[in-house]
Amino acid sequence: MRGTPKLSVLFLCAFLIIVTVEGLTMSNGDEVVIENKYYRMAIDSASGKIKSFTRNGEEFIYSPEEQRELFKIRLRDESGIQMDLSSNSAESIKVESEKLNDKTMINMEFSKLQGLPLSVTVQVICPTEDALTYWRFKVINETGKWLEHIDFSVVVPDELPAKGGDALLFWPGSEGTIVEDVNLREKFWFKWQPIEHPAMGWIGLYPGPAQMQFMAYYTPRAGLYFSAHDPYGNPKGIEFHPHSGGGIYLDFRLFTGPVCEREFELPYDMVLGTFEGDWHDAGEIYRKWWEGADLYKPPKLKHNPNIPEWYFESPIVVMYPIKGTRDLGVEMTPNPEYYPYTNALPIIQKLSEQLESPILVLLMHWEGSAPWAPPYVWPPYGDFEDFCKFRDELHKSGNLLGLYASGVAYTIKSNTDPSYDMSKEFEEKRVIQYVTYAPDGKPAENGVCAGPHAQRIGYDLCPSNEWVKEVVVNEIKKILGNGVDYLQFFDQNLGGACYRCYAKHHGHPPGPGRWQTEVMKDLYRRILEEISSKDSKMLIGCEANPADVFIPYLLFNDSRNYLAFAMGKPVPAYGYVYHEYVNNFMGNQNGTWFFIDEEKCPYNLLVRIAVSFVQGDMLSLNLRQGGKIAWEWSSAPWDKGPNEEEVITLVRNLNNWRRGLGKNYLVFGRMEMPLSYTGDKLIPLYTPRGDVIHVRSVFACQWRYESTTALFFVNYLPYEQKVYISPSEEVRSKIKVYNSPKSDINDYSRLTVNLNGSSEIVIPPLSAVMLEW
Ligand SMILES: [Zn+2]
Known part of the structure; x- marks a missing residue:
């Protein structure tokens, strides 16, 4: 239930200290105004909401009169029932500002949201010589419930080209997207959905298919930068969607752990500020922060000892399926051009000559288990001797071999190959205990590529379980030593992340949180140790470019920049921020x-x-019938x-x-x-x-x-x-x-x-x- 604003109470309890120093901080009694040469921000002193944020006369807050909340909070009790609270439901709200030498501080206190023993303080630091403001959230929670997330959003005007305006919206998903029409994706299944169970897949989730932590809304006159400067990779929803009154929500959903401690302080700053220019300029603010932040980054490519020599030769990645012509359906007979494996050699040789480049062959539907049937993939389908000969011939001619796998998930039965059935192991090892769990305490049925109409019947696995990590590392160990140059093991772990889990028996807090980032980093560390212990330089990758916290481990990945066409247009923002550290394909x-x-x-x-x-x-091509080039993997390829x-x-x-x-x-x-x-x-x-x-x-x-x-x-x-x-x-x-x-x-x-x-x-x-x- 959402709290109802108690306007009369708010008005009576609002308290304001007015400080006026050199015109920097002002108040007309109803609002606190911070103004410097970069922006003017007005905070409503009754509700704490942002009434106005301007630069060069450009107003970034839609409909300043509208009664909005500054933030929302989600709690969840032991039985999994959620409860949403609005800052407007506080029994009292206090807004104060204080001018110090080089900055102004705004301190806001929201006491007893919805009458519950839960209070929030928000401190806003506004340095005098800075275009950015820094927001710190602290929650005192004596409800006994889990604090699951904090929502912090702004509503900007919709002056995008679709509405006849000259504004653009930058969204950090799909490697960087520019939105010109906020309704483009609302017309089909790609449409916005709240970042919560059971939403999965291509959503604005960081770290994941949204790889960076900033959004921007800008016109030729000025822009708004809205970001999390979080060096720890805490999961967060980063989304945009239409406001029913005509503006656009820019949402941050900040997952807190979840935590049930009495006191919780968000361990990073939320950043709201202005700039001039376009997404490059917003990206420059983020790149500067990221490069200066205290987090684990790989060396720049030139100095990274984990990069194999072939990487610098920019091979062209060529993909095709050994069996079947589509991801779904049971027609999985081997394709005679591509199987036995060596049948493809003349095609690869010819392409290599035409392209004047080495080729990295990246096989799909090659698994000895079944197509896209994680976690078990090795050995390759069919004639192993021929597979080895194929590899050797590729290497002899200067080409390379890569394999797709399907990430951290479990296939009970394959829908593409009914003969692949792991029900026995699933039962005997009680694998159900290691799968991801939903808020209601039951196994989550929303697994990636899982379900009666998907590739498999099965579940996503929660890698906080030691058994899961061992299975994954063991599968990769089997492949090591077989001359594979690139293994996209983490296909379907979009951006390198694992999926949310509410289990109470996995040793992690019950819900989305930093533990997800940490267990994936631990898994990647173990894999890299195995690889280096074998003196191998096999690279590991994921689907979509990796979110920044996973770049040190995933140095070659299957970019999904074209997904930006679902919402607008791709822009090379990922390359802008990270290209010196990673090249993807x-x-x-x-x-x-x-x-x-x-x-x-x-x-x-x-x-x-x-x-x-x-x-x-690096560039890539998909092949269809007879070694011909396809539009892409899934479009009637034959x-x-x-x-x-x-x-x-x-x-x-x-x-x-x-x-x-x-x-x-x-x-x-x-x-x-x-x-x-x-x-x-x-x-x-x-x-x-x-x-x-x-x-x-x-x-x-x-x-x-x-x-x-x-x-x-x-x-x-x-x-x-x-x-x-x-x-x-x-x-x-x-x-x-x-x-x-x-x-x-x-x-x-x-x-x-x-x-x-x-x-x-x-x-x-x-x-x-x-x-x-
Ligand atoms: Zn779990």
């Missing part, structure tokens, strides 16, 4: 057809290849596909930049905001629901490496394009334009200046050019 693009009508959009795969290139990812020649040309040309003159930038570089450019056009992508998403016909990415900078313009279309730039004269005079990644270092041209002061760049079809200075 384009992934199997599974499910693109849910978001883009592939047959109606002939350039859609070219777009997705360019999206991955500017993210700094029937139709893209224009093969165009796709191969684009992938070859772009990857040659990664392997040639652009290598230092594209593999090791630090992303910068690219110079602005004009002259390209918009390419429409049609969704299956009749919406249109427009993307630029030329993409750009810019990287700093040591003391030089390179800007790549990518023309993914099959005809020549021109763009125009107007850099400062100092930059223009230094720029060297390279048209080929194989050019001699001295074989460049200089920019000329047009009558209107701009410089023209000509980009050949299905290609990129590099500007270096």
Whole structure:
């Protein structure tokens, strides 16, 4: 039940100390106002809600008159019943501000929410010379119930392009997404849902499919930055969704452990502030915090001893199924082009020649158990001797071998191969005790890819159980020593995380919390120890890029940046923040057809290849019948596909930049905001629901490496394009334009200046050019 605002009580009890120093902190009796050169923030002194947050005249709070709460709290009792409390239900609210030398502090006290013995203090630190404010939450809970989460959200105006405005929303899921229409995803199963049981999959969950902890809402005039600066990887929901009155919620749901101690202080700051610019500038605030935070980061790639040499050669990842043509259904007969395994060698050899690159073959449906039937995968399906020969021949020709698995879950019965039945072990080992549990104390039935219409009947496993960790490590030990270069063991552990669990018998607190992050880190540590003890450099990966806390362990992963088309457009924010530490790959693009009508959009795969290139990812291709290229893994792969020649040309040309003159930038570089450019056009992508998403016909990415900078313009279309730039004269005079990644270092041209002061760049079809200075 949500608390009802007791307005009269609030008004009488509101207490305010007014401090006025140099106009920084003011009050008109109803509100506390903090103002510095970066922002003006007004807090309602009766309710503590944020009434206004502005910069350069841009108001970031929708409908300031609306009666909103500052925060909400969820409690849960021993029987699993939840109770939601609003800050507005406090019996008394006190708002004070205090000016110190270099900052102002706002102290808010919310006593006895809904009359219960539960009080919350919120302290807001507002440094005078800072565009950010820092929010600290403390809960005194004498209810005897578990404190499960704190909700902290703001409602921004909806002035996105779909409403005729010029604002954009940045969301940190799918490796970075820009939203232009808040209703785009509301029309199908991808729609927003609260981050709570039983919601699973592609939701705004950090660490998980949301890999970073910041959102932004910005216009050409100013932007709002809303973030958690949490170095510990505490789970949190990070979401946006429409407000019924017309604004947009930016929600943080902060999972607390859960905890039942009397006193709980959120162990990190929530950060709300302003900036000027776009998502790069918001990303810069986050990158600066992340790099300076006291958390475990891997060395930069160049100095990371766990990286195998092949990584720096940017192999192209090629995926295909050994058996079956789809994820679901029981038609799992081996594909003669790909099985016996060695049958695929001529296809791989030909692709390697066409692409002028090593290939990392990444097999699907190869498991000796059944397709996507975790946790047991080894040995490979069928002819083991042929598998070994396939591996050896790949290695002899400079290619590589990778395998998909399915993460930390248990298959009782496979739906794709009815002969695979683990019911006996499930019963005998009482595996039910190790699965994830729902709030009602029963095994959670919402497992990933589990259910009568999914790949398997089974459960997600809770890796806080030693048995689970041992099974996972043991499975990986079986694969080690077999010459596998890459193992995507944690497919379906999106972003590298495990799933929430409310069990009371697993030794962790009953509900979502930091324990999830810690058990996964422990599991990854054990795996890396095994790998290094065998003098192996096999890399381990997950589905979607790993959230920042898992990067040290997961150094090559199946990017899901195209999922951004469900909500808007992908932007390379993950690459912006983390590229010096990890390169991922384009992934199997599974499910693109849910978001883009592939047959109606002939350039859609070219777009997705360019999206991955500017993210700094290695590129990939999915194969269908006869070694031909598919749109993606799941779209009628055996029937139709893209224009093969165009796709191969684009992938070859772009990857040659990664392997040639652009290598230092594209593999090791630090992303910068690219110079602005004009002259390209918009390419429409049609969704299956009749919406249109427009993307630029030329993409750009810019990287700093040591003391030089390179800007790549990518023309993914099959005809020549021109763009125009107007850099400062100092930059223009230094720029060297390279048209080929194989050019001699001295074989460049200089920019000329047009009558209107701009410089023209000509980009050949299905290609990129590099500007270096
Ligand atoms: Zn558990």
